[in-house]
Amino acid sequence: MPTITFRTPFLAAFALVLSLISTSLMAEKTYTIRLAETWGPGSPILGETPRSMAAMAEKMSNGRLKFRIDSSNKHKAPFGIFDLVRQGQYDMGHTASYYYKGSIPNAMYFTTVPFGMLAPEQYAWFYYGGGMELMEEVYKPYGLLSFPGGNTGNQMGGWFREEITSLDDLKGLKMRTPGFAGEVMAELGVAVTNIPPGELYTALERGTIDALEWVGPALDLPMGFHQIADYYYAGWQEPGAEVQFLINQKTWDSLPEDLQEILRVAMRTAAYDMYIQTMHESGEAWDRMKEDYPNVTHKTFPPEVIEALRNATDKLLAEEAEKDPLAKEIITSQREYLKQIRQWTNISDKAYLNSISTD
Amino acid sequence: MPTITFRTPFLAAFALVLSLISTSLMAEKTYTIRLAETWGPGSPILGETPRSMAAMAEKMSNGRLKFRIDSSNKHKAPFGIFDLVRQGQYDMGHTASYYYKGSIPNAMYFTTVPFGMLAPEQYAWFYYGGGMELMEEVYKPYGLLSFPGGNTGNQMGGWFREEITSLDDLKGLKMRTPGFAGEVMAELGVAVTNIPPGELYTALERGTIDALEWVGPALDLPMGFHQIADYYYAGWQEPGAEVQFLINQKTWDSLPEDLQEILRVAMRTAAYDMYIQTMHESGEAWDRMKEDYPNVTHKTFPPEVIEALRNATDKLLAEEAEKDPLAKEIITSQREYLKQIRQWTNISDKAYLNSISTD
Structure with a gap:
């Protein structure tokens, strides 16, 4: 701030007051x-x-x-x-x-x-x-x-009315699953559809679809899917x-x-x-679902399904990387980072959770 | 604020200025x-x-x-x-x-x-x-x-110079592990010692102690324990x-x-x-440890050791709960909360990590 010399103390005081007012107004x-x-x-x-x-x-x-x-x-x-x-x-x-x-x-x-x-x-x-x-x-x-x-945390793989025991069970299965996960599912022969949220319950109940993916217990509970589908699969698509x-x-x-x-x-x-x-809220909601609907069972997709989903994911991501250098840079950054940090997750949280698997 | 009537516009302006200055000074x-x-x-x-x-x-x-x-x-x-x-x-x-x-x-x-x-x-x-x-x-x-x-995230169970294959291997083992975890270890016959951080490396190298627990890769790497102990155990004591x-x-x-x-x-x-x-930083540090010292191996304690550690933990916590009603309230709150939320962790992150266990 430049030095300003005032001729009278009165003017100096007035200037000080003005400056304080202006600071005050700016701050407000x-x-x-x-x-x-x-x-x-x-x-x-x-x-x-x-x-x-x-x-x-x-x-x-x-x-x-x-x-x-x-x-x-x-x-x-x-x-x-x-x-x-x-x-x-x-x-x-x-x-x-x-x-x-x-x-x-x-x-x-x-x-x-x-x-x-x-x-x-x-x-x-x-x-x-x-x-x-x-x-x-x-x-x-x-x-x-x-x-x-x-x-949202790890999203669940979805609600299925029948158990999935092989890749064949997915062929022609009518499932609501949007976005990139839908493209991956389509590679495995799933008939992917999109249905507005408000119509999902009725579509699943009437058999218009055989399965659907939403989010996880906290947001799935109010939708009521656990009342009409028994199999709740672990996720792979939105970890x-x-x-x-x-x-x-x-x-x-x-x-x-x-x-x-x-x-x-x-x-x-x-x-x-x-x-x-x-x-x-997922902890609370899953507890409530199991209590009110004991028929609900948690499942993990069989290894051959997981492998096919991973291969289809890799194929589609490789296609995206081919199209654009920035896409390639992002995909590579994420892959390399994941490879390193997952090693740590595996020797810490995963090893811990598996060592007390009786829970 | 009470209404104040000023006799002259000048006084009113002056009061306003004072009020602005005081607001300004308070704010500053x-x-x-x-x-x-x-x-x-x-x-x-x-x-x-x-x-x-x-x-x-x-x-x-x-x-x-x-x-x-x-x-x-x-x-x-x-x-x-x-x-x-x-x-x-x-x-x-x-x-x-x-x-x-x-x-x-x-x-x-x-x-x-x-x-x-x-x-x-x-x-x-x-x-x-x-x-x-x-x-x-x-x-x-x-x-x-x-x-x-x-x-700190999940802390590792520690560095051991010899593999732990049974409960017997812990009897008389000289280990640095402080606090409540040390009390639990002592219940299993471990000779628990505390040694200042600056002397830990030498103590482990010279065999004054057989094992020690520090934090995890990010903070363990600068201590250099991976240079003199081959077995890095998954944690149980500070998840x-x-x-x-x-x-x-x-x-x-x-x-x-x-x-x-x-x-x-x-x-x-x-x-x-x-x-x-x-x-x-744990992801990066674990990567570096493995690269520089390929002899370093990640281990999980055998099930009988984990079970004994859990039983000893439960026994000591039950004793604490007996002593004081607030201790009992806190322990109960944590136990019940853990029971509910771990169900969710198990069907989401744990199921996901195990379904892609080839990583």
Whole structure:
């Protein structure tokens, strides 16, 4: 600051007062962030996460950051959050990167990959293994920043009305399973269909479909699938699905540094918390399912099915890597990171869990 | 605020200016938090966590929160942080709850328990399963607040120079393993000793001890034990050791609400981050150990050893529960929570990891 000499003490005092007022006004400027979420109103866990982030940020900023959160019934574009934030209709979004495979094929890898990393392994890749930098590279051309937005934990392989004992049992099986996992399933001869969530229960009950994949106990319980299907299979397709916060770069740049940090830390904590909350609620929900419907049985796909699913996954990922150098870089980064960190998971958590397998 | 009528516009303007100045000055008041850590200067991971917390809090508060962090070389009381913060010599501490078993027996349960929860399961217990409330009950009588302060992940069972093939191999084995795990080992006939960290390598090399337990690959690698012991055993004793932030209640109460929230969220994020950082560095360190010392072999204790360790753990915990109703309440809460959430871990992560066991 340049030195200014005042001719009278009165003027000096007046200048000081003006400067304090201006600092005070600047410090009190509020920013209202409009956030669009993929989820419908009152959506459990997924919808709680942006609200928990907003509550933390508002409180930490003493009200200088405010949020207006719109659910999908308001903006009518549950799978168009990417465009809404890119075009500036909203400042932020809470959605999942793999929904935008159509617009940006490389967005897919930042949610989850079949036979990929568990949630903690994937957070390690994001924060310490180069994942954040690759995600930035993918989103930067669209004027967007993307941050981890909460993990669903290991998703279940789905509800099946009949047991799967061989690869043959999958041929012609009518199953609801969307996205990349659906493409993998189709490689094995599954008749993959997509059905709106509200019609899933009836479709499974009436035999329109033989099986479906949703999320895990916490979000499956309210859908009621355990009342009409006995076999609940362990997952392979989404071992740690991370949703995302999207932010328009211009909004981010308009914030002072302290509010940027408040937003960054609030998003980071809300994301971790969602992983832990889902784990908690999955434990409770699975307990309730087994108690109310003792017929429900947990199954793991036979080794030949797992092997075929892995081969089909590898084949499709190799095709994606061929198309684009950045896709290849991301896939390679994830594979190499997984190979290293899984060795650690195997000698620690897996060895521990297996050594007390009587539980 | 009461309505005040001013006789002249000048006085009204003057009052407004005064009010703005006072708001401004209040908003700019800085608080310097003195934090004592158990760890020595430059301690990897453990020492990085309070500094990362401080950096986030300083930036989020725009400098209104400042930290002065003292390592153990300064305050000379690595295992006396509880007293330093209780007596107000420091405002905060970064330490581990189980170090204070001597002063508060019930502090032990908030770090980790043999055959207990994995880190994410334990975070679920803390934040959604009643753990925070029980920890508050234990620390409140001392004028302290305790918060999760970072997880080491699953700790390894230790380095052994000879393979353990039966319970007999443990009888008379000289092993460094401190705390509750040491008491359990002693029940099995192990000659438990404690040796200062700086002398551990030489003690193991010269045969003063036959085995030792430290942490996991990330913190074991710099100690060099893999150069002189071939068998690295999977853990059972600390499946998810959570260190802690301690805060003097008076310091906490002196902070305005926004700074309390900034501190709370910074601690929460730094704690989660430490878990993820340890996971990352353990993956790298284990990779390096195997490459440089191919003789190093990962082992799991034989089932009869695991069973004996569990029985001894159950016996000692039952004795603790007998002594004190609050101990009983905490042990019961953890047991019941673990039973429920482990079912979910088993059908999700464990089933997934075992289904792709070829890795």
